[in-house]
Amino acid sequence: MKIVETVIKMMLKIKILFKVLFITCFMTHPSFAEKISLGNISDYINGLKMVEADFEQVNSDGSIDAGKLYIRRPGKMRLEYEAPNNALVIAGAGSVAIFDDKTKNGPTIFPLKKTPLNLLLKKDVNLMENKMISEHTEKNKNTFIVVQDPERLSQGKIEMVFSNQPILLKSWTITNQSNQKTKIMLNNLHEVAKIPLYLFNITAASKIKN
Numbered sequence: 122m123k124i125v126e127t128v129i130k131m132m133l134k135i136k137i138l139f140k141v142l143f144i145t146c147f148m149t150h151p152s153f154a155e156k157i158s159l160g161n162i163s164d165y166i167n168g169l170k171m172v173e174a175d176f177e178q179v180n181s182d183g184s185i186d187a188g189k190l191y192i193r194r195p196g197k198m199r200l201e202y203e204a205p206n207n208a209l210v211i212a213g214a215g216s217v218a219i220f221d222d223k224t225k226n227g228p229t230i231f232p233l234k235k236t237p238l239n240l241l242l243k244k245d246v247n248l249m250e251n252k253m254i255s256e257h258t259e260k261n262k263n264t265f266i267v268v269q270d271p272e273r274l275s276q277g278k279i280e281m282v283f284s285n286q287p288i289l290l291k292s293w294t295i296t297n298q299s300n301q302k303t304k305i306m307l308n309n310l311h312e313v314a315k316i317p318l319y320l321f322n323i324t325a326a327s328k329i330k331n
Contacts, residue, residue, distance in 0.1 A: 156259030157285055159248035162266065165288045166246045169194055174310040176200070181301035190307065195244035196233065197321040200305075212242060213321035220326065227327060237279030237295050240268050256280075263291065274298065 171193050178186040188202040198212040209220040211228075217236050218228035233239050240246070248254060248266070255278070256267035262285045269278035277297040284291055294304040319325055 155285075156257060157264040157283055157288055159251075159254070159257065159266070161288060162264070162283060163246045163248045165283070165290075166241060167194075169290075169312075171313050171316045172310055173313050173316070174307040176308065177306045178202075179302075179304040179306070181303060190305075191316050191320055192242070193316045193318075193321065194242060196242050197318075198238065198242055199320050209326060211321055211323050211326055212238060213323055216323060218323040218326070228323065230323070235273070235276055237268065237277055237293075240279060241281070241293070259285070262286065 169192060172190075173192075174190045176188055176190045178188070180186065186202050186206045186208075188200055188206075191197075191199040191201075196213065196215065198210070200208075200210040202208040207222045211218045211220075212233055215233050217231045217233050217238060219230075220228045233242065240251075251268065253268050253270045254266055255269050256265065258265045264283045264285055265280060266283075267278055267280045270276060275298045277295055280294045280296070282291045282293070283289060290307060290310060292304060292306045294302055296302050
């Protein structure tokens with residue numbers, strides 16, 4: 122019996138020690154479960170001056186397109202789609218233009234401020250003062266933010282995903298009023314020294330496309 126009692130006492134001590142180590146581990150490494158603060162995300166976006174990336178787009182019907190992304194903040198973005206899509210999306214001069222080879226009527230144009238992309242491209246991003254953030258969560262070492270204007274639900278919403286360490290924009294998903302989702306996943310996002318301004322000229326692109 123003494124042997125059994127001794128073994129039980131030792132097991133209890135080990136169990137207590139394990140609990141202490143477990144709690145200490147998580148207390149000394151809180152970053153593993155913490156979402157990126159809105160302030161740090163704001164600083165990261167504001168620091169994206171000129172970047173390029175490859176992208177894959179998952180459409181609402183499940184089809185997938187690929188292409189090249191160019192961002193020149195503030196206010197400028199270009200999405201060049203590979204064949205067979207060959208579409209082109211340009212944000213510049215306060216507008217977003219969508220060129221579709223399937224139509225010959227010229228681009229469809231929207232004011233940039235009325236699209237979810239404005240959050241990423243506006244001059245000074247301050248998410249802490251942004252009253253349109255409806256979600257701010259963390260999962261699997263990624264931080265998710267969802268932005269939607271409650272007074273303009275017809276403009277849809279955008280969900281942006283950032284890796285936590287280091288902070289890196291991984292994807293965004295735009296959901297329209299009909300709950301159709303378009304997801305852009307980025308690969309090899311990196312800074313570049315120069316991106317020509319003509320890439321964001323909607324008028325010039327219209328002449329070439331037509």
